[in-house]
Amino acid sequence: MSKPYGPLNPPGRLLLGPGPMMVEPRVYQALSKPIVGHLDPYFFQVVEEIRELLRMAFGTKNSFTMAISGTGSAGMEAAVANFVEPGDRVAIFANGYFCDRITEMVRRYGGDPVRLEKPWGEVFEDDEARQFLDRVQPRVVAFVHAETSTGALQQGRAICAAAHEVGALVIADCVTSLGGMPVNVDETGIDVAYSCSQKGLSCPPGLAPITVSERAMERLRARRTPPRSWYLDLKLLDDYYDGAHRYHHTAPISMFYALREALAIIAEEGLENRWERHRRNHLALVAGLEAMGLKMHVAPPHRLWVLNTPRVPDGIDDAGVRRRLLEQDGIEILGGFGPLAGKIFRIGLMGASSTEENVLRLLDALERALCAEGFRPAASGRRAAEQAYSVSAAQ
Ligand SMILES: Cc1ncc(COP(=O)(O)O)c(C=O)c1O
The missing domain is CATH 3.90.1150.10 (Aspartate Aminotransferase, domain 1)
Known part of the structure; x- marks a missing residue:
């Protein structure tokens, strides 16, 4: 005889940790709407609305703005996989756990991470950031805007200005800041920003918003080798979500509904x-x-x-x-x-x-x-x- 599982009945927690956060009833309702196919014109209409709303949330005009299937770490890995080529020197501002995760990904994708370290909870001043980047002359720079392991905010403006002076692209982890604090991608000068659905956007975990500047897109087009990750290859994803709508993977439709609704709530507020x-x-x-x-x-x-x-x-x-x-x-x-x-x-x-x-x-x-x-x-x-x-x- 089979075990009587009965209906799922999770406890009603008040979520006040580092994520996931509480989900609005309207977002739960969106999750229960009938799904359409991953190539249905209605799905691409939802995708378009999400892209528009994400530009608002990120503070950017970047045309390349989308949600990747996966959690915040998928956003991080997409940034590293697409913008770090084997042998690239990557300057990392290391003052918490998530900078260590970026470092590990850079290593796995064949990059050469060079770190400037600070105790967990401290942040980098403008001058020391500038001196570090002048000394290292990196091709890519990475910092964590809102470090969830410490509670510290790293301002990005000076890092971005100094990085651009030495010809580097800047990747910013905005997993914990998006939707709750100013991110202002364009004003700050960030080239690649990624986030997650489950924190400031108040959606369940499962999607990773990402936005990419035109400067970074040029770097992507000029890559000497294709990214080692097929699943997170941004050019292939762009072909699916934008452009030709060529099948890449079966997108998690219900999560796209939920994200669309969560972002609409932000626009209304x-x-x-x-x-x-x-x-x-x-x-x-x-x-x-x-x-x-x-x-x-x-x-x-x-x-x-x-x-x-x-x-x-x-x-x-x-x-x-x-x-x-x-x-x-x-x-x-x-x-x-x-x-x-x-x-x-x-x-x-x-x-x-x-x-x-x-x-x-x-x-x-x-x-x-x-x-x-x-x-x-x-x-x-x-x-x-x-x-x-x-x-x-x-x-
Ligand atoms: C700053 C930061 N970056 C990346 C991640 C990874 O996100 P996920 O756990 O959704 O994969 C987190 C998760 O909490 C985070 O706080």
Whole structure:
């Protein structure tokens, strides 16, 4: 006799970790719409809308803008596979885990990574970035705009200017910033930016938006060898999504529906309003955490609005706190890893997860969990956050 599996019944979590984030009901509804074929004119209409909306979200006029089937790492791998040729020197700004992942991919695709290192949580100043690129004379430069392992924001303008002076292309990882913080690809001078669907866009995981400048497209056309990845070959993907609509792979239709809907929600909210919502909720959360007596890991000017990293108080077991949040309140936050293992909490406030209600609910639950683990809060986190909200409402 077969096992009675019954219908799927996942728990209703409040997702406040580094991703995935909460998904709007309208996006769930889009996922359940009837699928069409991957060569159906309706599908390409959806693709076109996504490309248009992604240009808005990335802040770009790049004609080559699309969503790749796969998670954020597929976006990263597409950038490396297409723009790093064997033997290319690649300058990498290394201040967190995802820079290490880029380094590993560069190696696997035959590039020569040269890294400028910083402790996790710090960022690179304009001058040191310039000096590094002048010294290394790379063909490609890579940096992580929003480092999810640390909570730090790396500004890209000086990196891009210095890279272009030495004739290099710039790849920027915008996996955690897109949809929650200004990315401004064209203004910043980024040549290749990639992201994911599951964080600031508030969609389930499964698609990786990418945008490519005309300068980078020229480099792609002039490649001496085809990219080693067939699946992530951007010219083949362009032939499918744009141009000839030549079959490449069977696109995940329902995910395209979901992404289209999530991006339409962003357009309706207004990108700048959305950034402001993320900034406001970040500031209120930090006010609450600091009032309780927690210290933030990243210095104020470099903090992400989308991913907050308070330090775990001395003597407190971070896994114990997170377990209590999950088991007693159904709230997911994550801890640090690598050099920050056991030292920070990672609290994501992106897309549909970034709300006043969630900030207050988390602060209450965190206070209970920390107390149960032996921490004595200095003051009420909720009260400080409410005060921060009333100050920002009065402005
Ligand atoms: C900055 C950054 N880059 C890349 C990735 C990889 O994305 P994914 O896990 O969706 O493959 C992540 C995932 O969290 C990330 O935060």
